[in-house]
Amino acid sequence: MSLDLNKLQSIAKSIVSIPDYYHLVMEDSIPIGAEKERCFIWEDPENDDNKIEVSFDLQTGQLVRLDMDAEKENGVGYACEADEAKKVADSFLLKHNPNHASYKWVHIDKGRNNYYITYQEEVGGLPLPHTGCEVTVNDKRNIIKYGLNENLSGVTNRPSWPPSIIAADTIRSKIIDETRIQLTIAALHSSMYEIKETKDEYYLVYEPISEFRVIDAVTGNDLFGFEHYITPPSHPIASNETGQHWGQTSQTNESEQAVTINLDDRKVSALEKQLGIHPEQYVQVKSKDDGERIHILYKRKEKEEAEELEQDALSVDAYMKRKWGNQLKNLDNTCMIQIEKSTGRLVGFNCFDRIDEGKPILSRQQCWQKAEQFLSQVFPDYHSYLQLEEDKIDPDEESRLREFFYLPVFIGGIPVNHERIMISVSTVTGEICTYMGVSHEMIRKLAQHNFQQVISAEEALERYIDYMKIQLKWFIHYEEESPVCKLVYKPSTSKGDLTDDRGDYQQRLRYIDACSGELIWDKKMSLL
Numbered sequence: 025m026s027l028d029l030n031k032l033q034s035i036a037k038s039i040v041s042i043p044d045y046y047h048l049v050m051e052d053s054i055p056i057g058a059e060k061e062r063c064f065i066w067e068d069p070e071n072d073d074n075k076i077e078v079s080f081d082l083q084t085g086q087l088v089r090l091d092m093d094a095e096k097e098n099g100v101g102y103a104c105e106a107d108e109a110k111k112v113a114d115s116f117l118l119k120h121n122p123n124h125a126s127y128k129w130v131h132i133d134k135g136r137n138n139y140y141i142t143y144q145e146e147v148g149g150l151p152l153p154h155t156g157c158e159v160t161v162n163d164k165r166n167i168i169k170y171g172l173n174e175n176l177s178g179v180t181n182r183p184s185w186p187p188s189i190i191a192a193d194t195i196r197s198k199i200i201d202e203t204r205i206q207l208t209i210a211a212l213h214s215s216m217y218e219i220k221e222t223k224d225e226y227y228l229v230y231e232p233i234s235e236f237r238v239i240d241a242v243t244g245n246d247l248f249g250f251e252h253y254i255t256p257p258s259h260p261i262a263s264n265e266t267g268q269h270w271g272q273t274s275q276t277n278e279s280e281q282a283v284t285i286n287l288d289d290r291k292v293s294a295l296e297k298q299l300g301i302h303p304e305q306y307v308q309v310k311s312k313d314d315g316e317r318i319h320i321l322y323k324r325k326e327k328e329e330a331e332e333l334e335q336d337a338l339s340v341d342a343y344m345k346r347k348w349g350n351q352l353k354n355l356d357n358t359c360m361i362q363i364e365k366s367t368g369r370l371v372g373f374n375c376f377d378r379i380d381e382g383k384p385i386l387s388r389q390q391c392w393q394k395a396e397q398f399l400s401q402v403f404p405d406y407h408s409y410l411q412l413e414e415d416k417i418d419p420d421e422e423s424r425l426r427e428f429f430y431l432p433v434f435i436g437g438i439p440v441n442h443e444r445i446m447i448s449v450s451t452v453t454g455e456i457c458t459y460m461g462v463s464h465e466m467i468r469k470l471a472q473h474n475f476q477q478v479i480s481a482e483e484a485l486e487r488y489i490d491y492m493k494i495q496l497k498w499f500i501h502y503e504e505e506s507p508v509c510k511l512v513y514k515p516s517t518s519k520g521d522l523t524d525d526r527g528d529y530q531q532r533l534r535y536i537d538a539c540s541g542e543l544i545w546d547k548k549m550s551l552l
Contacts, residue, residue, distance in 0.1 A: 027085050029053075029062060036064050036078040039120065040090060040167075045069065046076065050343040052336075053082060061088060065343065081172075087120045090170040106132050109139035109161040116159060116167050117143070123174070127156045137163045144173075148185040152498050152509065183498065183509040189241040192494045195513045199237060200492065202250060205230045205485045207477075207538060209470060210441040217534065218545045228475035229535035229544065230484035231441065238499055239513040247501055247512065258411035258432055261396075291368070292320070298401060299373055300455060301359050309358075317371065322359040324377055364464055370402040371461040384423040384451035388415070391427035391449040398447065398456050399431075409433055409467055410445060426450055426457060433462055435470045477538045484536040487543065491517045491533050519545065 033051065049072075050065040061079045068074035079089040104112075110132060117124035127143035129151040134140075144156035160169035208231050214221040234253045239246055246252075296302070301322050310321040336342060362372030386394075392412075399406045413430040432444040443466070448458040492515055499512040517533035535544040 027062075027080075027082060032062050032080050032085070033064060035080070035085075039078060039087065040076060040092065042066050042076060043068075048338065049075075049346075050340060051338040052340040052343075054079070054340055063089075063340070086122065086172070087170065088172040090167065092168045104139075104161075104163065104165050106134065106139060108165065110141060112161050112165050112167065113139075113141045113143075113159040116170070117157070120170075121157060121172070129156075138168070145182070147183055147498065148511075150496060150498055150511075152182065153500050180506070183511070186242045186511060189496075189511065190244045190513075192496070192513065195239050195241075195244065196492065196494045196515075198244065199234075199239070199494070199515050200489050203232060203234055203485065203489065203492075204254075205232050205481050205488065205536075206439075207481065208439050208441045209435060209473075209475075210535060211466075212535075212544065214547075216547055218531075218547050226470060226473065227535070227544075228438070228477060228538045229441075230479075230481060230488075230538055231535055232488055235515060235517070235532075237515055238501075241496060241511040241513050247499075247510070255432070256413050256416070256430075258413045261407045261410060261412050261431075292363075295361065295363070295370060296322075299359070299361065300375070301361075306359060313365075316365060318363040318365060320361050320363075322361075324358075362461075367464040367468070369461070369464040370459065371463060373456070373459040375455075375457055378450060378453070378455055378457045382452040384425060386427075386449075386451045386454055388417065388427050391451060391454070392429060394449050394454050394456065395427075395429050395447045398459070399445075402459070403445075403461070403464075406431070409435065409471075413444070424451060433467065435467070435473070440466075440470065475539055479536070479538060479541045483541070484538065487536055487541070488517070488533065491543075493518065 033048075045068065046066040047069050048064065049067045050063065052063060054061045054063050060082050062082055063077065063079040066076045073093060075091075075093050077089065077091040078087070080086065081088050110130070114124075117127075124143070126145050129144045129146040129149075131142045131151075132139055133142075139161045141159045141161065142156065143159070144151035144153075146152060154173050156174070157170065157172045159167060162168050208229060210227055210229050210231070211225050212219055212227050212229075213225060219227075233255075234250065236253060237246055237250075238248060296306075305324060306322040307325050308320060309323045310319075312319040358377065359375040360372070361370065363369070364371045399410075403410075410431040411434055413432060415429075426448045429447045429449070430444055431447075433440040443462050445462055446458065446460040447456065449455070450457055494513050495516050497512055497514055499510050499514075501508050501510050519531040531546045531548050533543055533545055536542075537544060
């Protein structure tokens with residue numbers, strides 16, 4: 025189908041009212057996979073956060089996206105009810121979505137000032153993922169967002185309900201038999217979990233480690249295998265003799281209160297030297313203090329700006345350059361470091377201009393020696409708090425330009441949830457390219473804790489499985505050749521009824537407090 029691109033702009037203006045003072049800042053065909061969308065963006069010249077975006081499928085001319093980020097209108101509260109909002113959305117689909125009649129499954133979420141309406145096709149009463157569309161109606165009965173989800177998954181055929189499936193109770197028993205629970209230390213806040221607000225944010229909890237399983241409803245087999253859901257094993261690191269290190273000059277007394285370290289020029293210069301940020305090559309261009317960390321940005325001196333090619337003023341490249349050009353330039357040929365103020369320790373380093381050119385000459389073990397030497401300088405007591413995550417290397421895999429090492433944090437042999445260090449090392453030069461650290465202030469606080477565990481893992485597991493439900497869903501499984509839509513069972517500990525298929529978005533039982541036995545639930549989050 026050949027489309028008149030000029031006519032598409034007129035169609036866009038007929039769909040939504042564009043204020044006269046808005047300027048057209050982008051009109052281009054966007055390569056999403058293959059070139060398939062024609063996108064128009066208008067912006068308020070006084071405030072580019074206020075914009076209107078409209079996109080069409082280049083093959084069919086169908087509207088695929090509408091996004092209006094405009095100034096909030098005065099007034100709070102709903103001027104319409106859910107049924108009114110749905111009528112507005114239905115009318116919009118009637119005009120702009122030729123497949124609207126096939127969307128039999130509809131769900132409405134109420135936000136603070138908007139209604140979020142999801143339309144999908146269904147088979148067997150269950151919605152099919154990546155079908156239909158989503159519409160947002162504001163409290164003034166206006167469509168402010170629209171997104172078409174058709175064919176995003178790549179699935180070419182609609183699935184049929186299988187002749188027979190395994191009973192839900194059988195699958196539930198299988199999952200319960202295989203469910204494992206682990207002791208961990210987690211940072212929990214009353215803003216995200218249903219817990220009493222306390223001064224202490226750290227809790228000793230039991231966490232289920234296989235709660236997101238996907239079981240084929242026909243075969244009863246897990247689509248990914250149990251190992252897919254658990255973190256890779258790790259092992260303690262043998263203590264090595266540490267050399268000189270940057271930051272604190274003596275072991276921290278755990279009983280001392282946190283004291284902000286005076287980061288003078290001498291200490292920063294020592295760190296720069298250690299990281300290979302030499303003054304003859306780099307210049308400091310920005311420094312920021314966020315109260316907890318010092319952020320310093322460096323840029324290579326000799327790097328000259330490349331000659332810029334002339335671009336169409338309304339092209340996507342020109343738009344991206346105007347919108348984010350300065351931010352992207354800051355990332356090109358730069359190094360960034362982060363220093364924790366209370367301990368004076370390095371907690372972040374990234375050198376974007378260490379380009380991996382050449383042939384890898386270092387083995388993974390040799391790279392680990394480089395990483396461990398670096399750790400001994402920036403985290404001298406690392407062997408007391410870190411373990412090394414095992415890396416399953418395929419012997420037939422091509423040599424990597426960088427080796428990545430992941431080191432989860434342990435306190436007294438107990439893992440700290442979602443806290444780990446990452447180090448990347450160039451196999452070409454042996455240089456440290458990235459260091460994503462953790463707060464040493466956090467480690468100092470946790471080392472002083474004296475958690476009193478009162479319930480066993482078996483007791484915690486019993487409390488957890490009391491709330492486990494099993495939900496049938498359609499699931500896109502990306503197999504080797506092409507994606508397939510399969511009927512699957514997924515476990516859930518949602519507080520709500522799962523019959524509306526919204527269990528993924530409801531409150532879940534996340535942890536069992538190991539010191540009190542209390543259940544810790546997600547806090548119900550309100551939509552904006």
